Amino acid sequence: MYQLQSVSKTYERRGQSVTALDETNLEIPAGDFVAIVGPSGSGKTTLLSLLGGMLAPTSGEILLGGQSLYDLPVEERTILRRDKIGFVFQSFNLVPWLTACENVQIPLLLAGRSGDQQQERALEMLDRVGLADRVDHRPSELSQGQQQRVALARTLANDPQVILADEPTGNLDSGTRQQVMDYLTEFHDDGRTIVMVTHDQEAAAFAGRTIRLVSGVAKDIVVPEAA
Numbered sequence: 001m002y003q004l005q006s007v008s009k010t011y012e013r014r015g016q017s018v019t020a021l022d023e024t025n026l027e028i029p030a031g032d033f034v035a036i037v038g039p040s041g042s043g044k045t046t047l048l049s050l051l052g053g054m055l056a057p058t059s060g061e062i063l064l065g066g067q068s069l070y071d072l073p074v075e076e077r078t079i080l081r082r083d084k085i086g087f088v089f090q091s092f093n094l095v096p097w098l099t100a101c102e103n104v105q106i107p108l109l110l111a112g113r114s115g116d117q118q119q120e121r122a123l124e125m126l127d128r129v130g131l132a133d134r135v136d137h138r139p140s141e142l143s144q145g146q147q148q149r150v151a152l153a154r155t156l157a158n159d160p161q162v163i164l165a166d167e168p169t170g171n172l173d174s175g176t177r178q179q180v181m182d183y184l185t186e187f188h189d190d191g192r193t194i195v196m197v198t199h200d201q202e203a204a205a206f207a208g209r210t211i212r213l214v215s216g217v218a219k220d221i222v223v224p225e226a227a
């Protein structure tokens, strides 16, 4: 699915440069469920942004399905991002003045679906995350966990092939955390690829593979088989 070839990302800020990724190589096959771990500032969010087509590397190449993401014209990259990639953030990024249903409709609207199709699909997704009875609530009228589930329903509405999640369980209590991980696992079982940044050991345990960022280089953590 993804291939990173000698990818570096250096931020320049007021004459100071920070190398967040340093000639890192990484392969993520389709259908993988990968946890990205590493200390604060180690480049995890940077890596996700690069994978998501939102941030061009300083050097190196990022291939998605064999295609070099940043060699595409901006419009094509935008379309590819819209059709293939779903994002889940710690802050849910819901639009505060829209209802749960309307928030879930956004990607469908952008994909050019009719109003009826948008609504039907949005209601189906909200039902799937257990919020059939909250579709007309606005984000401020929902609990944190419910907001995260609306965000998840929105991400999944378009049926993206890849989910990029940055600390998806960061703000949640353990019950809701479990729920979010169950949905991600379900999604992975459907054959999707998931790349999840997390500080949470328990969340990382859901992934089949853990990659640690150390000094801007991605390394697989090999977990010994349980005896």
Ligand SMILES: Nc1ncnc2c1ncn2[C@@H]1O[C@H](COP(=O)(O)OP(=O)(O)OP(=O)(O)O)[C@@H](O)[C@H]1O
Residues within 6 Å of the ligand: 011, 012, 013, 018, 019, 020, 038, 039, 040, 041, 042, 043, 044, 045, 046, 047
């Ligand atoms: N827009 C930017 N301009 C300048 N430096 C940046 C920018 N974004 C990130 N950095 C720097 O790049 C490094 C990697 O940042 P990144 O956000 O990828 O870390 P992270 O692993 O996600 O950390 P956290 O766990 O705290 O979220 C940090 O040292 C950060 O200060």
Ligand SMILES: [Mg+2]
Residues within 6 Å of the ligand: 044, 045, 046
């Ligand atoms: Mg981060």
